[in-house]
Amino acid sequence: MKSCPRAPSERRLATAACLAALCLAASACHSGARSDAGSVSARSTADAVHAVLEADRAVYTREVVNRLQNELGVIQATERWKEDKTLPLPAQMFRMGAEQAASKTEGLHYALISTWAINRQNQPRTDSEKAGLAFIAEHPDQNYYGSETLAGDRYFTAVYPDKAVANACVQCHNQHADSPRHDFKLGDVMGGVVIRIVQKD
Amino acid sequence: MAAVGIWSFAGALLLGSFGFLLSGELGDRRLLLPGSSTDGHYQMELGCNECHGSAFAGESALESACVRCHGPELTAAENSHPKSKFTDPRNADRVARLDARRCVTCHREHWPQGTGELGVSVQQDHCSVCHADIGRERASHAALSWSSCASVGCHRFHDNRASREKYLIEHAGEAAFLPSPTPERAAGGAAAAVAANMAASAEAAPRPLSAADADAPDEIEFGSEDLAAWAASAHAANGINCRGCHEAEGSFRKSVPTSTCGRCHADERAGWVSGKHGLRDGLGLEAMRPELARQPMQANAPDAALSCSSCHRDHGFDRQRAAVDSCQGCHADDHTRAYGDSAHARLWQKEQAGTAPPGSGVSCATCHLPRLPHASGRERVQHNQNDNLRPRDKMIRGVCLDCHGLAFSIDALADEALVERNFAGTPRVHVPSIDWAVARARAQANQAGRGAPGSPPPEPWRSP
Numbered sequence: 001m002k003s004c005p006r007a008p009s010e011r012r013l014a015t016a017a018c019l020a021a022l023c024l025a026a027s028a029c030h031s032g033a034r035s036d037a038g039s040v041s042a043r044s045t046a047d048a049v050h051a052v053l054e055a056d057r058a059v060y061t062r063e064v065v066n067r068l069q070n071e072l073g074v075i076q077a078t079e080r081w082k083e084d085k086t087l088p089l090p091a092q093m094f095r096m097g098a099e100q101a102a103s104k105t106e107g108l109h110y111a112l113i114s115t116w117a118i119n120r121q122n123q124p125r126t127d128s129e130k131a132g133l134a135f136i137a138e139h140p141d142q143n144y145y146g147s148e149t150l151a152g153d154r155y156f157t158a159v160y161p162d163k164a165v166a167n168a169c170v171q172c173h174n175q176h177a178d179s180p181r182h183d184f185k186l187g188d189v190m191g192g193v194v195i196r197i198v199q200k201d
Numbered sequence: 202m203a204a205v206g207i208w209s210f211a212g213a214l215l216l217g218s219f220g221f222l223l224s225g226e227l228g229d230r231r232l233l234l235p236g237s238s239t240d241g242h243y244q245m246e247l248g249c250n251e252c253h254g255s256a257f258a259g260e261s262a263l264e265s266a267c268v269r270c271h272g273p274e275l276t277a278a279e280n281s282h283p284k285s286k287f288t289d290p291r292n293a294d295r296v297a298r299l300d301a302r303r304c305v306t307c308h309r310e311h312w313p314q315g316t317g318e319l320g321v322s323v324q325q326d327h328c329s330v331c332h333a334d335i336g337r338e339r340a341s342h343a344a345l346s347w348s349s350c351a352s353v354g355c356h357r358f359h360d361n362r363a364s365r366e367k368y369l370i371e372h373a374g375e376a377a378f379l380p381s382p383t384p385e386r387a388a389g390g391a392a393a394a395v396a397a398n399m400a401a402s403a404e405a406a407p408r409p410l411s412a413a414d415a416d417a418p419d420e421i422e423f424g425s426e427d428l429a430a431w432a433a434s435a436h437a438a439n440g441i442n443c444r445g446c447h448e449a450e451g452s453f454r455k456s457v458p459t460s461t462c463g464r465c466h467a468d469e470r471a472g473w474v475s476g477k478h479g480l481r482d483g484l485g486l487e488a489m490r491p492e493l494a495r496q497p498m499q500a501n502a503p504d505a506a507l508s509c510s511s512c513h514r515d516h517g518f519d520r521q522r523a524a525v526d527s528c529q530g531c532h533a534d535d536h537t538r539a540y541g542d543s544a545h546a547r548l549w550q551k552e553q554a555g556t557a558p559p560g561s562g563v564s565c566a567t568c569h570l571p572r573l574p575h576a577s578g579r580e581r582v583q584h585n586q587n588d589n590l591r592p593r594d595k596m597i598r599g600v601c602l603d604c605h606g607l608a609f610s611i612d613a614l615a616d617e618a619l620v621e622r623n624f625a626g627t628p629r630v631h632v633p634s635i636d637w638a639v640a641r642a643r644a645q646a647n648q649a650g651r652g653a654p655g656s657p658p659p660e661p662w663r664s665p
Binding site for chain 2: 080082083098099100102103106109111120121125126129150151153155177178194196198
């Protein structure tokens with residue numbers, strides 16, 4: 001196994017590359033996914049990053065929010081967590097992580113987007129995002145892989161289905177005043193996790 | 202050949218002079234200024250390297266300098282438009298129109314003809330780059346001018362803590378004047394806070410000192426007033442003797458630098474050097490003097506370098522004096538001059554006279570140097586007097602709402618004339634943000650049958 005690159009010029013992909021090296025074996029798990037663009041290594045990297053993101057979110061939900069709020073009754077998780085002095089919602093935690101990661105690297109970006117985003121800024125913007133959300137809505141058990149050029153840089157872009165796994169997700173989005181959709185059900189694809197990896201020659 | 206030699210010599214002379222000017226060794230660096238600096242930076246405009254790093258460090262050094270000074274306050278303000286929003290490639294098309302990844306896109310320096318309040322040099326319709334469809338989302342905004350977004354008291358690019366919709370709805374219907382003082386203010390009033398801080402400090406402090414304990418060397422002459430002021434001060438009460446402040450490297454010095462104060466009052470000095478009073482001192486430049494200020498100053502303002510004792514006065518370190526009299530001793534703008542006849546001043550005078558409860562008075566410091574909760578659990582005075590003035594709406598949450606309702610506070614701060622009169626009268630400007638937020642929430646609730654504003658909040662988040 002190769003060691004992680006440390007040179008400044010390579011640092012921006014270091015995290016993703018390390019994760020990819022560790023998780024290459026998991027890349028076989030996405031059989032059936034659309035793969036009309038992007039190298040295998042970029043796709044494997046994206047899958048590995050998504051696995052980490054998904055795992056972190058699940059652990060935060062189970063071991064922090066669920067344990068402290070529902071099992072121990074110590075503290076709640078609310079949308080206005082800072083003002084309420086409560087825990088951030090899992091989706092908010094995810095977005096904060098995305099912003100933090102963006103400040104550390106230029107080669108990897110991820111976001112949580114939806115056609116029915118409560119904040120309109122999180123609706124799909126690029127053609128790949130629109131195509132990706134349409135694809136996972138039609139194929140809830142598959143991922144979308146594509147490529148796009150933004151501001152002169154070429155990106156490998158993957159979109160992973162983000163499903164309603166808890167009643168809380170459904171209830172909050174269905175009841176939220178700013179939500180454009182109010183009929184979500186458990187298991188519905190509510191949006192997607194988009195992961196972009198810059199492609200350098 | 203002679204001509205080449207002459208030009209080479211002239212070129213070398215020019216470059217050398219330029220280098221000397223940059224280094225500050227030859228003449229005044231003002232000759233290098235491409236244009237006058239903004240109000241926020243003029244005090245440090247001759248400290249070129251503070252922003253530029255070095256003569257040829259480039260734009261990244263410039264951006265780093267912005268973040269070094271302003272990053273913490275942007276984080277504290279829950280910056281609505283952090284850089285990470287714009288480095289995300291999904292917003293590349295927007296960045297092509299407005300490169301909000303860079304501070305200098307909107308805050309261009311040395312360009313007085315194109316720079317407005319808060320050092321903003323971008324066109325006022327910049328919000329339209331990303332929010333062009335806001336009129337479709339909110340009918341109330343459809344007919345508004347893009348130039349009004351940030352100019353009438355509703356939105357700010359960075360700090361929107363006082364204008365979040367749910368916050369507006371929560372505070373809808375509040376009276377202009379809340380019962381005063383509120384229980385929170387009474388408990389957190391200046392006297393109570395100081396007493397709490399003193400009690401906490403006393404746990405680790407040596408025994409209190411009296412005038413007889415003063416340890417200044419015999420050859421040092423000082424007045425009995427100074428001695429009495431020190432003996433009655435918090436310093437003496439906490440065992441801080443003359444040498445504690447005046448002694449450095451084995452010798453007794455008359456003047457005490459602010460860095461010495463900062464050894465014990467680190468938070469206070471950190472705030473002070475971040476504001477316009479202590480900025481130059483913090484950067485190692487010649488300390489600020491009233492005559493250098495752009496704001497109107499009293500003709501007889503002391504021509505002295507600002508330090509902690511400029512406001513607190515030596516030895517006694519009088520907090521009451523620092524709260525009003527010190528400000529009025531230098532500042533001569535309309536707002537300051539009108540304070541003496543204001544309702545705020547009357548409340549302050551009553552509190553000082555003991556005829557009103559602690560915390561009920563409103564001094565200059567109440568608003569501009571507010572007491573804020575600190576991680577230690579004790580209050581700290583924010584000594585950066587600009588902290589809640591950039592923009593002034595920042596004052597609403599931390600100060601105004603102690604006594605006033607939100608609608609009144611927003612309107613009052615949006616009324617320039619009222620601010621100049623130090624709030625004598627009532628606002629003649631109305632910012633409809635709360636009205637719109639409530640109307641929108643009601644419409645949404647009616648449409649979905651989800652209850653009206655003011656109904657119990659939804660259940661907290663539940664995981665499976």
